[in-house]
Amino acid sequence: MNKPKLSALQALDIAQEYINKRNRSNRSNNHYTPWTINGDINKSVQHYENFIGLTGGAWVVEIDFKDxxxxxxxxxxxxxISFFIFGIDRNKLSKIYSQLTVDKLLQISQNYNDKYHLEGEINPNHGESIFFYEKFEGVEGYSWIINIKVPPSPFGGGDMISLVLSDEKECVEYMFDPSGYPVTPHLEDEDD
Known part of the structure:
Protein backbone atom coordinates (compact mmCIF):
# COMPACT_ATOMS: atom_id res chain seq x y z
CA MET A 1 0.00 0.00 0.00
CA ASN A 2 1.41 3.37 -1.06
CA LYS A 3 1.37 6.25 1.36
CA PRO A 4 -0.84 9.11 0.10
CA LYS A 5 0.88 12.35 -0.84
CA LEU A 6 -1.98 14.39 0.61
CA SER A 7 -3.39 14.09 4.10
CA ALA A 8 -7.15 14.02 4.68
CA LEU A 9 -6.92 17.58 5.99
CA GLN A 10 -5.07 18.78 2.88
CA ALA A 11 -7.68 17.12 0.65
CA LEU A 12 -10.44 18.81 2.63
CA ASP A 13 -8.64 22.15 2.26
CA ILE A 14 -8.49 21.75 -1.55
CA ALA A 15 -12.19 20.93 -1.62
CA GLN A 16 -13.13 23.77 0.74
CA GLU A 17 -11.11 26.31 -1.24
CA TYR A 18 -12.92 25.28 -4.43
CA ILE A 19 -16.33 25.39 -2.74
CA ASN A 20 -15.66 28.82 -1.20
CA LYS A 21 -14.65 30.21 -4.61
CA ARG A 22 -17.69 28.64 -6.28
CA ASN A 23 -20.09 29.92 -3.60
CA ARG A 24 -18.65 33.47 -3.85
CA SER A 25 -18.98 33.55 -7.64
CA ASN A 26 -22.63 32.39 -7.47
CA ARG A 27 -23.69 34.62 -4.57
CA SER A 28 -25.75 36.93 -6.82
CA ASN A 29 -27.78 34.01 -8.26
CA ASN A 30 -31.02 33.85 -6.23
CA HIS A 31 -31.59 30.20 -7.20
CA TYR A 32 -28.12 29.00 -6.17
CA THR A 33 -27.82 26.77 -3.11
CA PRO A 34 -24.37 27.12 -1.54
CA TRP A 35 -22.34 23.93 -1.30
CA THR A 36 -20.88 22.69 1.96
CA ILE A 37 -18.79 19.68 2.88
CA ASN A 38 -20.52 16.95 4.86
CA GLY A 39 -20.07 17.91 8.52
CA ASP A 40 -19.22 14.35 9.66
CA ILE A 41 -15.45 14.17 9.10
CA ASN A 42 -15.60 10.36 9.07
CA LYS A 43 -17.95 10.52 6.05
CA SER A 44 -16.70 13.66 4.37
CA VAL A 45 -13.32 12.43 3.09
CA GLN A 46 -12.05 9.01 2.04
CA HIS A 47 -8.81 7.91 0.42
CA TYR A 48 -8.73 5.25 -2.32
CA GLU A 49 -5.48 3.76 -3.57
CA ASN A 50 -7.07 3.02 -6.97
CA PHE A 51 -10.05 4.97 -8.17
CA ILE A 52 -12.32 5.57 -11.15
CA GLY A 53 -10.51 7.14 -14.08
CA LEU A 54 -7.34 8.09 -12.21
CA THR A 55 -3.77 6.90 -12.19
CA GLY A 56 -2.64 6.92 -8.60
CA GLY A 57 -4.71 7.44 -5.50
CA ALA A 58 -7.67 9.71 -4.99
CA TRP A 59 -9.39 11.54 -2.18
CA VAL A 60 -13.17 11.64 -2.39
CA VAL A 61 -14.90 14.48 -0.56
CA GLU A 62 -18.65 14.32 0.00
CA ILE A 63 -20.63 17.48 -0.62
CA ASP A 64 -23.76 18.11 1.42
CA PHE A 65 -26.46 18.13 -1.22
CA LYS A 66 -30.21 17.81 -0.74
CA ASP A 67 -31.44 15.61 -3.57
CA ILE A 81 -9.92 18.32 -8.29
CA SER A 82 -10.09 15.83 -11.17
CA PHE A 83 -13.85 15.39 -11.56
CA PHE A 84 -17.25 15.24 -9.88
CA ILE A 85 -19.44 12.21 -9.18
CA PHE A 86 -23.22 12.58 -9.08
CA GLY A 87 -25.91 10.32 -7.67
CA ILE A 88 -23.88 7.27 -6.66
CA ASP A 89 -24.23 5.79 -3.21
CA ARG A 90 -20.94 6.18 -1.33
CA ASN A 91 -20.94 2.43 -0.54
CA LYS A 92 -20.75 1.64 -4.27
CA LEU A 93 -17.74 3.86 -5.00
CA SER A 94 -15.09 1.24 -4.26
CA LYS A 95 -16.85 -1.26 -6.54
CA ILE A 96 -16.91 0.93 -9.65
CA TYR A 97 -14.31 0.28 -12.33
CA SER A 98 -14.24 2.49 -15.39
CA GLN A 99 -12.72 1.73 -18.76
CA LEU A 100 -11.75 5.35 -19.33
CA THR A 101 -9.16 7.41 -17.52
CA VAL A 102 -9.40 11.18 -17.23
CA ASP A 103 -6.58 11.51 -19.77
CA LYS A 104 -8.39 9.25 -22.27
CA LEU A 105 -11.65 11.21 -21.72
CA LEU A 106 -9.90 14.45 -22.52
CA GLN A 107 -8.29 12.91 -25.61
CA ILE A 108 -11.64 11.57 -26.92
CA SER A 109 -13.32 14.91 -26.20
CA GLN A 110 -10.59 16.94 -27.90
CA ASN A 111 -10.64 14.64 -30.95
CA TYR A 112 -14.43 15.00 -31.20
CA ASN A 113 -14.15 18.77 -30.77
CA ASP A 114 -11.59 18.95 -33.58
CA LYS A 115 -13.31 16.51 -35.96
CA TYR A 116 -16.71 18.22 -35.76
CA HIS A 117 -15.34 21.79 -35.64
CA LEU A 118 -17.03 22.63 -32.35
CA GLU A 119 -14.50 25.42 -31.74
CA GLY A 120 -14.60 24.57 -28.06
CA GLU A 121 -12.10 24.79 -25.28
CA ILE A 122 -11.93 22.36 -22.40
CA ASN A 123 -11.36 24.18 -19.12
CA PRO A 124 -7.63 23.91 -18.31
CA ASN A 125 -8.69 23.17 -14.71
CA HIS A 126 -10.50 20.14 -16.13
CA GLY A 127 -11.93 19.09 -12.76
CA GLU A 128 -14.63 21.70 -13.24
CA SER A 129 -15.58 20.19 -16.59
CA ILE A 130 -15.76 16.43 -15.95
CA PHE A 131 -18.67 14.57 -14.34
CA PHE A 132 -19.17 10.85 -13.73
CA TYR A 133 -22.63 9.25 -13.52
CA GLU A 134 -23.71 5.70 -12.78
CA LYS A 135 -26.60 6.15 -15.21
CA PHE A 136 -27.35 8.84 -17.77
CA GLU A 137 -30.20 8.96 -20.25
CA GLY A 138 -29.52 7.08 -23.48
CA VAL A 139 -26.23 5.53 -22.36
CA GLU A 140 -25.66 1.90 -21.36
CA GLY A 141 -23.44 1.60 -18.30
CA TYR A 142 -21.41 4.37 -16.72
CA SER A 143 -21.33 7.83 -18.31
CA TRP A 144 -18.99 10.78 -18.35
CA ILE A 145 -19.99 14.36 -19.18
CA ILE A 146 -17.37 16.78 -20.46
CA ASN A 147 -18.35 20.47 -20.58
CA ILE A 148 -16.64 22.50 -23.27
CA LYS A 149 -16.77 26.28 -23.55
CA VAL A 150 -17.64 27.45 -27.07
CA PRO A 151 -17.95 30.91 -28.64
CA PRO A 152 -21.42 32.43 -28.10
CA SER A 153 -23.79 31.79 -30.97
CA PRO A 154 -25.47 34.69 -32.78
CA PHE A 155 -28.66 32.60 -32.57
CA GLY A 156 -28.76 32.60 -28.76
CA GLY A 157 -28.17 29.89 -26.20
CA GLY A 158 -25.25 29.63 -23.87
CA ASP A 159 -21.53 29.31 -24.36
CA MET A 160 -21.21 25.68 -23.27
CA ILE A 161 -21.71 22.29 -24.88
CA SER A 162 -21.72 19.00 -23.00
CA LEU A 163 -20.36 15.82 -24.53
CA VAL A 164 -21.98 12.66 -23.16
CA LEU A 165 -19.53 9.75 -23.29
CA SER A 166 -20.11 6.06 -22.77
CA ASP A 167 -17.50 4.52 -20.48
CA GLU A 168 -18.25 1.07 -21.90
CA LYS A 169 -18.01 2.05 -25.59
CA GLU A 170 -15.28 4.65 -24.98
CA CYS A 171 -16.92 7.17 -27.31
CA VAL A 172 -19.19 10.20 -27.48
CA GLU A 173 -22.83 9.06 -27.61
CA TYR A 174 -24.32 12.54 -28.12
CA MET A 175 -23.91 16.12 -26.99
CA PHE A 176 -26.03 18.95 -25.68
CA ASP A 177 -25.68 22.05 -27.84
CA PRO A 178 -25.45 25.57 -26.31
CA SER A 179 -29.26 25.72 -26.14
CA GLY A 180 -29.43 22.41 -24.26
CA TYR A 181 -30.72 20.28 -27.15
CA PRO A 182 -29.27 16.79 -27.66
CA VAL A 183 -27.51 16.50 -31.02
CA THR A 184 -25.36 13.87 -32.74
CA PRO A 185 -22.96 15.37 -35.31
CA HIS A 186 -21.21 11.99 -35.71
CA LEU A 187 -24.47 10.32 -36.82
CA GLU A 188 -25.21 13.13 -39.25
CA ASP A 189 -21.91 12.26 -40.97
CA GLU A 190 -23.22 8.74 -41.60
CA ASP A 191 -26.31 10.13 -43.39
CA ASP A 192 -24.22 11.89 -46.03
Missing amino acids: FEKFLVISDVEQV
Whole structure:
Protein backbone atom coordinates (compact mmCIF):
# COMPACT_ATOMS: atom_id res chain seq x y z
CA MET A 1 0.00 0.00 0.00
CA ASN A 2 1.41 3.37 -1.06
CA LYS A 3 1.37 6.25 1.36
CA PRO A 4 -0.84 9.11 0.10
CA LYS A 5 0.88 12.35 -0.84
CA LEU A 6 -1.98 14.39 0.61
CA SER A 7 -3.39 14.09 4.10
CA ALA A 8 -7.15 14.02 4.68
CA LEU A 9 -6.92 17.58 5.99
CA GLN A 10 -5.07 18.78 2.88
CA ALA A 11 -7.68 17.12 0.65
CA LEU A 12 -10.44 18.81 2.63
CA ASP A 13 -8.64 22.15 2.26
CA ILE A 14 -8.49 21.75 -1.55
CA ALA A 15 -12.19 20.93 -1.62
CA GLN A 16 -13.13 23.77 0.74
CA GLU A 17 -11.11 26.31 -1.24
CA TYR A 18 -12.92 25.28 -4.43
CA ILE A 19 -16.33 25.39 -2.74
CA ASN A 20 -15.66 28.82 -1.20
CA LYS A 21 -14.65 30.21 -4.61
CA ARG A 22 -17.69 28.64 -6.28
CA ASN A 23 -20.09 29.92 -3.60
CA ARG A 24 -18.65 33.47 -3.85
CA SER A 25 -18.98 33.55 -7.64
CA ASN A 26 -22.63 32.39 -7.47
CA ARG A 27 -23.69 34.62 -4.57
CA SER A 28 -25.75 36.93 -6.82
CA ASN A 29 -27.78 34.01 -8.26
CA ASN A 30 -31.02 33.85 -6.23
CA HIS A 31 -31.59 30.20 -7.20
CA TYR A 32 -28.12 29.00 -6.17
CA THR A 33 -27.82 26.77 -3.11
CA PRO A 34 -24.37 27.12 -1.54
CA TRP A 35 -22.34 23.93 -1.30
CA THR A 36 -20.88 22.69 1.96
CA ILE A 37 -18.79 19.68 2.88
CA ASN A 38 -20.52 16.95 4.86
CA GLY A 39 -20.07 17.91 8.52
CA ASP A 40 -19.22 14.35 9.66
CA ILE A 41 -15.45 14.17 9.10
CA ASN A 42 -15.60 10.36 9.07
CA LYS A 43 -17.95 10.52 6.05
CA SER A 44 -16.70 13.66 4.37
CA VAL A 45 -13.32 12.43 3.09
CA GLN A 46 -12.05 9.01 2.04
CA HIS A 47 -8.81 7.91 0.42
CA TYR A 48 -8.73 5.25 -2.32
CA GLU A 49 -5.48 3.76 -3.57
CA ASN A 50 -7.07 3.02 -6.97
CA PHE A 51 -10.05 4.97 -8.17
CA ILE A 52 -12.32 5.57 -11.15
CA GLY A 53 -10.51 7.14 -14.08
CA LEU A 54 -7.34 8.09 -12.21
CA THR A 55 -3.77 6.90 -12.19
CA GLY A 56 -2.64 6.92 -8.60
CA GLY A 57 -4.71 7.44 -5.50
CA ALA A 58 -7.67 9.71 -4.99
CA TRP A 59 -9.39 11.54 -2.18
CA VAL A 60 -13.17 11.64 -2.39
CA VAL A 61 -14.90 14.48 -0.56
CA GLU A 62 -18.65 14.32 0.00
CA ILE A 63 -20.63 17.48 -0.62
CA ASP A 64 -23.76 18.11 1.42
CA PHE A 65 -26.46 18.13 -1.22
CA LYS A 66 -30.21 17.81 -0.74
CA ASP A 67 -31.44 15.61 -3.57
CA PHE A 68 -28.60 13.13 -4.26
CA GLU A 69 -25.06 12.27 -3.34
CA LYS A 70 -22.34 14.42 -4.83
CA PHE A 71 -18.58 14.00 -4.51
CA LEU A 72 -15.45 15.91 -5.49
CA VAL A 73 -12.63 13.62 -6.58
CA ILE A 74 -9.14 14.94 -5.87
CA SER A 75 -6.14 13.34 -7.53
CA ASP A 76 -3.56 12.46 -4.90
CA VAL A 77 -0.84 12.65 -7.58
CA GLU A 78 -1.80 16.01 -9.14
CA GLN A 79 -3.33 17.41 -5.92
CA VAL A 80 -6.23 19.04 -7.77
CA ILE A 81 -9.92 18.32 -8.29
CA SER A 82 -10.09 15.83 -11.17
CA PHE A 83 -13.85 15.39 -11.56
CA PHE A 84 -17.25 15.24 -9.88
CA ILE A 85 -19.44 12.21 -9.18
CA PHE A 86 -23.22 12.58 -9.08
CA GLY A 87 -25.91 10.32 -7.67
CA ILE A 88 -23.88 7.27 -6.66
CA ASP A 89 -24.23 5.79 -3.21
CA ARG A 90 -20.94 6.18 -1.33
CA ASN A 91 -20.94 2.43 -0.54
CA LYS A 92 -20.75 1.64 -4.27
CA LEU A 93 -17.74 3.86 -5.00
CA SER A 94 -15.09 1.24 -4.26
CA LYS A 95 -16.85 -1.26 -6.54
CA ILE A 96 -16.91 0.93 -9.65
CA TYR A 97 -14.31 0.28 -12.33
CA SER A 98 -14.24 2.49 -15.39
CA GLN A 99 -12.72 1.73 -18.76
CA LEU A 100 -11.75 5.35 -19.33
CA THR A 101 -9.16 7.41 -17.52
CA VAL A 102 -9.40 11.18 -17.23
CA ASP A 103 -6.58 11.51 -19.77
CA LYS A 104 -8.39 9.25 -22.27
CA LEU A 105 -11.65 11.21 -21.72
CA LEU A 106 -9.90 14.45 -22.52
CA GLN A 107 -8.29 12.91 -25.61
CA ILE A 108 -11.64 11.57 -26.92
CA SER A 109 -13.32 14.91 -26.20
CA GLN A 110 -10.59 16.94 -27.90
CA ASN A 111 -10.64 14.64 -30.95
CA TYR A 112 -14.43 15.00 -31.20
CA ASN A 113 -14.15 18.77 -30.77
CA ASP A 114 -11.59 18.95 -33.58
CA LYS A 115 -13.31 16.51 -35.96
CA TYR A 116 -16.71 18.22 -35.76
CA HIS A 117 -15.34 21.79 -35.64
CA LEU A 118 -17.03 22.63 -32.35
CA GLU A 119 -14.50 25.42 -31.74
CA GLY A 120 -14.60 24.57 -28.06
CA GLU A 121 -12.10 24.79 -25.28
CA ILE A 122 -11.93 22.36 -22.40
CA ASN A 123 -11.36 24.18 -19.12
CA PRO A 124 -7.63 23.91 -18.31
CA ASN A 125 -8.69 23.17 -14.71
CA HIS A 126 -10.50 20.14 -16.13
CA GLY A 127 -11.93 19.09 -12.76
CA GLU A 128 -14.63 21.70 -13.24
CA SER A 129 -15.58 20.19 -16.59
CA ILE A 130 -15.76 16.43 -15.95
CA PHE A 131 -18.67 14.57 -14.34
CA PHE A 132 -19.17 10.85 -13.73
CA TYR A 133 -22.63 9.25 -13.52
CA GLU A 134 -23.71 5.70 -12.78
CA LYS A 135 -26.60 6.15 -15.21
CA PHE A 136 -27.35 8.84 -17.77
CA GLU A 137 -30.20 8.96 -20.25
CA GLY A 138 -29.52 7.08 -23.48
CA VAL A 139 -26.23 5.53 -22.36
CA GLU A 140 -25.66 1.90 -21.36
CA GLY A 141 -23.44 1.60 -18.30
CA TYR A 142 -21.41 4.37 -16.72
CA SER A 143 -21.33 7.83 -18.31
CA TRP A 144 -18.99 10.78 -18.35
CA ILE A 145 -19.99 14.36 -19.18
CA ILE A 146 -17.37 16.78 -20.46
CA ASN A 147 -18.35 20.47 -20.58
CA ILE A 148 -16.64 22.50 -23.27
CA LYS A 149 -16.77 26.28 -23.55
CA VAL A 150 -17.64 27.45 -27.07
CA PRO A 151 -17.95 30.91 -28.64
CA PRO A 152 -21.42 32.43 -28.10
CA SER A 153 -23.79 31.79 -30.97
CA PRO A 154 -25.47 34.69 -32.78
CA PHE A 155 -28.66 32.60 -32.57
CA GLY A 156 -28.76 32.60 -28.76
CA GLY A 157 -28.17 29.89 -26.20
CA GLY A 158 -25.25 29.63 -23.87
CA ASP A 159 -21.53 29.31 -24.36
CA MET A 160 -21.21 25.68 -23.27
CA ILE A 161 -21.71 22.29 -24.88
CA SER A 162 -21.72 19.00 -23.00
CA LEU A 163 -20.36 15.82 -24.53
CA VAL A 164 -21.98 12.66 -23.16
CA LEU A 165 -19.53 9.75 -23.29
CA SER A 166 -20.11 6.06 -22.77
CA ASP A 167 -17.50 4.52 -20.48
CA GLU A 168 -18.25 1.07 -21.90
CA LYS A 169 -18.01 2.05 -25.59
CA GLU A 170 -15.28 4.65 -24.98
CA CYS A 171 -16.92 7.17 -27.31
CA VAL A 172 -19.19 10.20 -27.48
CA GLU A 173 -22.83 9.06 -27.61
CA TYR A 174 -24.32 12.54 -28.12
CA MET A 175 -23.91 16.12 -26.99
CA PHE A 176 -26.03 18.95 -25.68
CA ASP A 177 -25.68 22.05 -27.84
CA PRO A 178 -25.45 25.57 -26.31
CA SER A 179 -29.26 25.72 -26.14
CA GLY A 180 -29.43 22.41 -24.26
CA TYR A 181 -30.72 20.28 -27.15
CA PRO A 182 -29.27 16.79 -27.66
CA VAL A 183 -27.51 16.50 -31.02
CA THR A 184 -25.36 13.87 -32.74
CA PRO A 185 -22.96 15.37 -35.31
CA HIS A 186 -21.21 11.99 -35.71
CA LEU A 187 -24.47 10.32 -36.82
CA GLU A 188 -25.21 13.13 -39.25
CA ASP A 189 -21.91 12.26 -40.97
CA GLU A 190 -23.22 8.74 -41.60
CA ASP A 191 -26.31 10.13 -43.39
CA ASP A 192 -24.22 11.89 -46.03
